[in-house]
Amino acid sequence: MSFLQPSDLDAILLSFQVACTATLLATPLGVGVAYLLVHTRIPGKAVIEGLVNLPLVLPPVVIGYLLLVLFGRRGWIGAWLIRLDIQIIFTLTGAIIASAVVGFPLLVRSIRLGMESVDSSYRQAARTLGAGGWDAFFTITLPLSGRAVFAGMTLMFARSLGEFGATIILAGNIPGVTQTIPLAIYEYTSSPGGDRMALSLCLVSILLSFVVLLASGAASKSLERK
Amino acid sequence: MQLDVSVRKQQGTFEFNAEFSLTGRRIGLFGPSGSGKSTLMHLIAGLLKPDSGCIRLDGTVLFDAAAGVNLPPEKRRVGVVFQHAHLFPHLSVRRNLLYGWRRTPEADRHIDPEAIIEVLNLAHLLDRGVNLLSGGERQRIALARTVLTCPRLILMDEPLTGLDEELKFQIIPYLNKVFARFDIPLLFISHSLLEMRLMTEQVLVVGEGRVEREMATEELAQSAWVAPRQGYVNLLRLGRPQPHGDLWAYPWGDARLVLTDESDSDENVVELDSREILLFKRHPEATSARNMLPCTVGKIFTVGNRVRVELHCGAQQLIVQIVPESLRELELAEGKEVVAVIKASAFRRLL
Numbered sequence: 115m116s117f118l119q120p121s122d123l124d125a126i127l128l129s130f131q132v133a134c135t136a137t138l139l140a141t142p143l144g145v146g147v148a149y150l151l152v153h154t155r156i157p158g159k160a161v162i163e164g165l166v167n168l169p170l171v172l173p174p175v176v177i178g179y180l181l182l183v184l185f186g187r188r189g190w191i192g193a194w195l196i197r198l199d200i201q202i203i204f205t206l207t208g209a210i211i212a213s214a215v216v217g218f219p220l221l222v223r224s225i226r227l228g229m230e231s232v233d234s235s236y237r238q239a240a241r242t243l244g245a246g247g248w249d250a251f252f253t254i255t256l257p258l259s260g261r262a263v264f265a266g267m268t269l270m271f272a273r274s275l276g277e278f279g280a281t282i283i284l285a286g287n288i289p290g291v292t293q294t295i296p297l298a299i300y301e302y303t304s305s306p307g308g309d310r311m312a313l314s315l316c317l318v319s320i321l322l323s324f325v326v327l328l329a330s331g332a333a334s335k336s337l338e339r340k
Numbered sequence: 341m342q343l344d345v346s347v348r349k350q351q352g353t354f355e356f357n358a359e360f361s362l363t364g365r366r367i368g369l370f371g372p373s374g375s376g377k378s379t380l381m382h383l384i385a386g387l388l389k390p391d392s393g394c395i396r397l398d399g400t401v402l403f404d405a406a407a408g409v410n411l412p413p414e415k416r417r418v419g420v421v422f423q424h425a426h427l428f429p430h431l432s433v434r435r436n437l438l439y440g441w442r443r444t445p446e447a448d449r450h451i452d453p454e455a456i457i458e459v460l461n462l463a464h465l466l467d468r469g470v471n472l473l474s475g476g477e478r479q480r481i482a483l484a485r486t487v488l489t490c491p492r493l494i495l496m497d498e499p500l501t502g503l504d505e506e507l508k509f510q511i512i513p514y515l516n517k518v519f520a521r522f523d524i525p526l527l528f529i530s531h532s533l534l535e536m537r538l539m540t541e542q543v544l545v546v547g548e549g550r551v552e553r554e555m556a557t558e559e560l561a562q563s564a565w566v567a568p569r570q571g572y573v574n575l576l577r578l579g580r581p582q583p584h585g586d587l588w589a590y591p592w593g594d595a596r597l598v599l600t601d602e603s604d605s606d607e608n609v610v611e612l613d614s615r616e617i618l619l620f621k622r623h624p625e626a627t628s629a630r631n632m633l634p635c636t637v638g639k640i641f642t643v644g645n646r647v648r649v650e651l652h653c654g655a656q657q658l659i660v661q662i663v664p665e666s667l668r669e670l671e672l673a674e675g676k677e678v679v680a681v682i683k684a685s686a687f688r689r690l691l
Contacts, residue, residue: 238387239426241413243440244489249414253439257430 117314124290125298126318132206132281132294133274136213137267140221144266148225149251170219174279177215181284185211208285209292213277217270224269228262229255261337268330272323295319341365341493341525347383347393347403356380356549366519368536368557369529371546377529380546381495384527385420386413398492417448419491419524423498425482427470433481434466440489448490451522456484459517476507480514487522494519495527500535509690512538537561537575538609538691562659572614572648572659576687580606587630587684594654597682598630601689609691614648614661616686620679621670630684633658637676640667651680 147166151159169177185192185202192202202208232255240250256263278296285292287301299315302308342363349356356376369377382388384395386402394404397418402411419440427436441453457463460480465473473481479499486494499515500508516539519526528539536543536557543560545553555563564570578590581603590597590608599610623632635658638650647667651658658680672678 233426235422235424235426236428238413239420239422240428240439241387242385242418242420243485244414244443245439246412246414249443254428258428260430 118318119311121289121293122298122311122315122318125293125295125315126322128206128209128290128292129275129294129322132209132213132277133271136210136217136274137221137271139210140214140218140270141263141267144218144221144225144270145256145263147222148229151222151226152229153251153255166222167219169216170223174216174277175283178212178280178283181208181212181215181280185284203284204286204288204292206285206292209281209294212280212284213274216277216280217273220273221266221270224266225259225263228259228265231262232258261334264333264337265330268326268333272326275319275322275326295322342396342398343384343493343527344394344396345380345384347390347395349379349383349388349390351379354379354549356383358383358546358551360544360551360554362542362544362554364542365523365525366539366541367525367527368540368543369527369546370531370533370536370543370560372531375546376549377531377546378497379549380551381420381497381527381529384493385418385495386411386416387420400492414443417489417492419486419489419494421479421482421486421494421496421499423501425478427473427478427481427485429469429471431470432466433462433468433470433473436470436481437462437466437485437488440485444489451488451490453488456487456518456522459521460484460514474507475503476511479503479511483515483518487518487524491524493525493527495529497529498531500530500532508535513691515539533561533564534573534611534690571661574612574614574658575690576610576612576656578608578610580604581608593656595633595656597633597687598684599687599689600685601687603689605691607691608689610687610689612658612682612687614659616682617658617660618681619649619660619662619666619670619672620681623679624681627681628683629681631680631682633680633682635678635680637672637674637678639674640672642667651678653680 150156151163182203183189185195185208187193187196195202202211236254236258237250240254245253276296277294278300281292281294282297287293287297293301295315295318299312299319302312302315344361346359356379358380369380371377379388383390384402389410390403390405392405394406395402401407401409402416403409428439431439437453441449457466460483462480462484465477465481470478470481500511503511528536530536540557543555543557544551545555545560562572576592578592578597581588581590581599584598587598587600588602590599618629633653635651635653638652638657641648642664645663647662647664649660649662649672651660660680670678
């Protein structure tokens with residue numbers, strides 16, 4: 115018997131697919147929200163901040179259930195999407211949305227800290243040199259907070275690899291469609307005689323997380339050297 | 341340049357109020373720290389919004405509360421050189437220099453990057469990052485970056501504070517060269533009287549959130565003498581020196597001064613403390629001092645136990661500080677002839 119089942123490879127691949135897509139889609143939005151929180155004086159900033167941070171403290175199962183209510187066939191968004199023939203629940207898209215929502219606060223938090231630590235004088239200098247507000251943001255503030263954006267992306271990626279609670283409720287546990295590594299482990303542990311296979315997937319999970327950590331360390335070092 | 345300012349700005353408990361109208365090319369904003377100099381600079385550059393009032397530069401309205409005009413900083417064409425340079429750390433020297441130039445409309449680009457790179461001697465730095473530069477290099481790059489936006493006015497906020505004495509005097513000639521060559525009006529902010537005298541012709545004296553007075557820089561230097569324990573320092577502009585035995589003879593107007601310091605420049609600025617000059621009634625027979633200048637006495641002012649005497653030496657002027665007893669013994673009076681005696685080592689070369 116080999117170390118991994120063919121369905122395990124599917125799970126690993128799916129995990130990657132979900133984590134990558136969720137992170138890449140969330141990053142521009144994360145930058146935008148961090149910009150709103152750091153550089154603008156909009157009313158209700160505390161409310162926005164609270165909403166963004168909420169998934170960090172809520173049990174993922176609660177988030178999954180709320181998403182299910184929202185995206186279900188009769189939900190606010192779900193009912194509208196169904197008319198466009200788009201289904202979210204029990205699909206890969208659902209898994210991606212669940213991961214994105216759960217990981218988003220980590221991303222915004224990191225980008226925001228990075229943007230706040232950029233000396234505002236650089237932006238002022240850019241403005242007096244003829245750059246408009248957006249120009250100065252994209253050519254000065256954003257590159258100078260690049261490390262923080264990258265750190266946030268790594269955190270979110272790692273969080274998405276391990277996402278379980280929200281995913282199982284919104285996307286279900288369908289092998290080959292929405293079954294990521296944590297869901298596969300869960301299935302093995304709840305079926306008799308699956309301990310050994312659960313353990314080998316756990317090893318894969320540990321290995322993957324470690325590789326992400328190493329890669330992020332190496333990348334942030336090379337950014338620093340620049 | 342014509343700059344009209346009439347603004348109010350409340351910042352916490354600090355209230356800033358300025359009302360002045362300026363014409364000139366080399367203007368200083370002089371005052372102690374916390375007097376509101378930087379606030380005024382930020383208001384003119386558009387980095388702070390006044391509560392009320394208006395700012396006009398050469399007929400363009402930069403800010404007018406009544407008319408609802410508030411040009412953003414990038415539309416004002418007012419350049420700023422900050423105290424800490426604020427070079428962008430993620431860009432090379434070259435890209436820092438061209439940051440503003442690329443954003444300047446082509447019609448306004450009348451300064452060639454090559455020219456400013458040459459004047460400020462930056463060619464060997466272009467491909468470097470900005471994090472390993474010396475303080476003087478940073479300020480030169482910051483100035484070049486601002487000059488390349490071809491602004492209508494450059495504001496310099498204490499650009500020399502934080503540099504050591506020697507470096508400061510190495511940079512001032514660069515600054516003078518840039519402003520002379522590219523003919524850009526300058527508003528120079530500093531709390532150093534010496535920097536003011538070397539960089540500007542006219543000053544606005546700022547104190548406690550108000551513009552208190554406007555006067556010629558030389559007048560400011562002379563008025564500072566009234567405060568106790570403040571001496572007056574003569575700044576002399578000398579020409580190219582000739583060897584004179586072991587020493588150097590510099591032309592100073594029609595006269596000639598002998599100094600110990602060498603120089604290979606056509607223009608030199610030296611300082612001479614007004615207390616280092618001795619006055620004699622007649623030409624002394626022999627003295628160890630190397631300079632004996634026949635002068636005519638000008639105005640005489642007495643404050644406490646100090647007397648300030650203006651001396652005219654041809655077209656040049658020197659200010660000497662003596663005590664009242666010497667004044668009586670020498671029987672000094674306006675129009676009298678005296679001989680000023682100065683040691684060759686009393687001069688300190690600045691530029």
